[in-house]
Amino acid sequence: MRTQVGIVGAGPAGLLLSHLLDLQGIESVVLESRSRSYVEARVRAGVLEHGTVELLRETGLGDRLVREGLRHEGVELRFDGRGHRIDFAELTGGRSITVYGQQEVVKDLVAARVAAGGAVLFEVSEVAVHDLDGDRPSISYVDAAGNAQTLECDVIAGCDGFHGICRPSVPAGALSMLERVYPFAWLGILAETPPSSHELIYTNSDRGFALHSMRSPQVTRNYLQVPPDTRLDDWPDDRIWTELQTRMELADGGFTLAAGPLIEKSVTAMRSFVVEPMQYGRLFLAGDSAHIVPPTGAKGLNLAVADVRALSRALGTFYSTGSTEGLDAYSETCLRRVWRVQHFSGWMTSMLHRFPDDDRFSGGIQRSQLRYTVSSRAAATTLAENYVGLPFD
Numbered sequence: 264m265r266t267q268v269g270i271v272g273a274g275p276a277g278l279l280l281s282h283l284l285d286l287q288g289i290e291s292v293v294l295e296s297r298s299r300s301y302v303e304a305r306v307r308a309g310v311l312e313h314g315t316v317e318l319l320r321e322t323g324l325g326d327r328l329v330r331e332g333l334r335h336e337g338v339e340l341r342f343d344g345r346g347h348r349i350d351f352a353e354l355t356g357g358r359s360i361t362v363y364g365q366q367e368v369v370k371d372l373v374a375a376r377v378a379a380g381g382a383v384l385f386e387v388s389e390v391a392v393h394d395l396d397g398d399r400p401s402i403s404y405v406d407a408a409g410n411a412q413t414l415e416c417d418v419i420a421g422c423d424g425f426h427g428i429c430r431p432s433v434p435a436g437a438l439s440m441l442e443r444v445y446p447f448a449w450l451g452i453l454a455e456t457p458p459s460s461h462e463l464i465y466t467n468s469d470r471g472f473a474l475h476s477m478r479s480p481q482v483t484r485n486y487l488q489v490p491p492d493t494r495l496d497d498w499p500d501d502r503i504w505t506e507l508q509t510r511m512e513l514a515d516g517g518f519t520l521a522a523g524p525l526i527e528k529s530v531t532a533m534r535s536f537v538v539e540p541m542q543y544g545r546l547f548l549a550g551d552s553a554h555i556v557p558p559t560g561a562k563g564l565n566l567a568v569a570d571v572r573a574l575s576r577a578l579g580t581f582y583s584t585g586s587t588e589g590l591d592a593y594s595e596t597c598l599r600r601v602w603r604v605q606h607f608s609g610w611m612t613s614m615l616h617r618f619p620d621d622d623r624f625s626g627g628i629q630r631s632q633l634r635y636t637v638s639s640r641a642a643a644t645t646l647a648e649n650y651v652g653l654p655f656d
C-alpha cells in the first residue's frame with residue numbers, strides 16, 4: 264500500500280491531521296492499535312481553547328460542538344475558603360473556553376473521516392516505522408484480519424501518544440528528552456450528577472488541590488490531588504465525595520457539592536515532558552508523543568491540535584510547491600508554543616498543589632501568588648490569556 268502521509272495513532276492529533284490534510288487534497292492513512300469503540304469512549308481531556316474551537320468550526324467539525332459544548336467565560340480560583348472569579352471574556356477581549364469531552368471530539372473526527380472515505384485502520388498490531396532518514400519511509404503492521412502489511416509513504420506523522428512506538432524508533436542520541444515528574448497524581452472521577460457550579464473551580468486547600476469540572480449539564484468531572492502511589496481500592500466513592508467537599512468548603516458554608524453515581528474513576532500521574540526536536544528525518548512527532556503537560560492548565564489536547572495545524576500547513580506547502588521550508592521549521596514553530604504551555608501548566612500546578620516538602624516559606628509564596636493573581640488585573644490577564652489559549656503562530 265502507498266499513501267502520502269502515514270499517520271500512527273487515531274487520537275485527536277492523528278485524526279485531526281488526517282482531516283486537515285484531506286481538506287488540502289493530501290492523502291493519508293491512519294493506523295490505530297485500538298478499536299473504534301475504544302477510542303471513542305476513552306475519557307480524558309475536556310476543555311477546548313478558543314482557537315481550538317474556531318479551528319474545529321472552520322474545518323467543518325463544529326456542528327455538535329456548538330450545539331452541545333458548554334461555553335465558559337470565566338473560571339473560579341478558590342483558596343482560604345473564598346472564591347475569586349477570573350473573567351476571561353472581560354480580560355481577553357471576549358475570548359472563552361468550551362467544555363466538550365475529548366471522546367466527543369474523537370467521535371466527530373472519526374465520523375468526518377469515515378464520511379469522507381478516509382482510511383482509518385483500527386485494531387492493527389506490530390506497528391513499526393522504517394527508513395526514517397530517507398525520502399521513502401514506510402510503516403509495517405499486521406492488519407485486523409491478521410495479514411502483514413507495509414505502507415509506503417513520503418512522510419510519517421507519529422501521533423501515537425506518550426507510550427507509542429514512533430519516538431522510541433528514533434536512533435539513540437538524536438532526540439533530547441526533558442522531563443519533570445511531580446510528587447503527586449490526580450484521582451479523577453466522572454459522575455452522573457449535574458455540576459454544582461456553572462464554571463470550573465480550581466481549589467488550593469491545606470489538604471491538597473481539588474478541581475470541580477463538568478462534561479455536560481448532567482455529568483460532573485472532579486479531581487483530587489493524591490500521592491502518586493494511590494490505589495483506587497483505598498478510595499471508595501463516599502471517601503472521594505467527602506474529601507472533595509472538605510477541600511472545596513467555603514468559609515461561609517455556602518457550597519455543597521452534589522454527589523451521584525460514578526461512571527469512571529482513575530489515577531493519572533503528573534509529569535512535564537518535552538522532546539527536542541520534534542522531528543527526525545521524515546518522521547514528525549505531534550501531540551503527546553512529543554510532549555506531556557500536567558493537566559492543571561487543561562492544555563494537552565489543545566497542544567496536540569496546535570501541532571497538527573502547523574504540520575498540516577507545512578505539508579500543504581510541501582505538496583503544493585515542493586518546498587521543505589515549513590517542514591524544516593516545524594519543530595521550532597511547535598516548540599515555541601510547547602514551552603509557553605509548559606510554563607503555564609507548571610505555574611498553575613505549583614500555585615495550586617501542596618508539595619510534600621512544603622514549608623511555611625513556600626506556603627507564604629504560594630498564598631502571595633494566589634492573592635496577586637486574583638487582585639491584579641495584569642496577573643489575572645496572564646492567567647486568562649494563557650487559559651483561553653494564545654493565538655496560533
Ligand SMILES: Cc1cc2nc3c(=O)[nH]c(=O)nc-3n(C[C@H](O)[C@H](O)[C@H](O)COP(=O)(O)OP(=O)(O)OC[C@H]3O[C@@H](n4cnc5c(N)ncnc54)[C@H](O)[C@@H]3O)c2cc1C
Pocket residue numbers: 271272273274275276277294295296297302306307308309310365390422423424425426427428531549550551552558560561562563564565567
Ligand atoms: C489518563 C489521561 C487523562 C488525561 N486527562 C486530561 C485532562 O483532564 N485534561 C487535559 O487537558 N488533558 C488530559 N490528558 C491529556 C490529553 O488527553 C492528551 O494530551 C491528548 O489525548 C493528546 O492527543 P494525542 O492524539 O496526541 O494522543 P492520544 O490521545 O494518546 O492518542 C494516541 C493514539 O495512538 C494510539 N497508539 C499508541 N501506540 C500505538 C501503536 N503502536 N500503533 C498504533 N496506534 C497506537 C493510541 O491507542 C491512541 O489512540 C489526559 C491524558 C491521559 C493519558
